[in-house]
Amino acid sequence: MVELILLQPEDRERFIKDNQWAFRYGALAEFGKRNDQFEEGNEIIARQTIENCIDQGTAYRIWQNGQKAGGGRCKY
Secondary structure (H helix, E strand, C coil): CEEEEECCHHHHHHHHHHHHHHHHHHHHHHHCCCCCCCCECCECCCHHHHHHHHHHCEEEEEEECCEEEEEEEEEC
């Protein structure tokens, strides 16, 4: 069973880190090496980009079978 659960304030920091990891993993898996598409240090997506998404929209965690799955989902 897959559910979208509204992001809770106490999960915000982990959500940001999980999304950065997911973007970094996906880009490196796809391209196989670092490139000049990094927004911030070694991150494909900057912390500020994710925070803007959370603050200006509605952020959800993806849960599957009662456990967090993926890097999250942000919807404007």
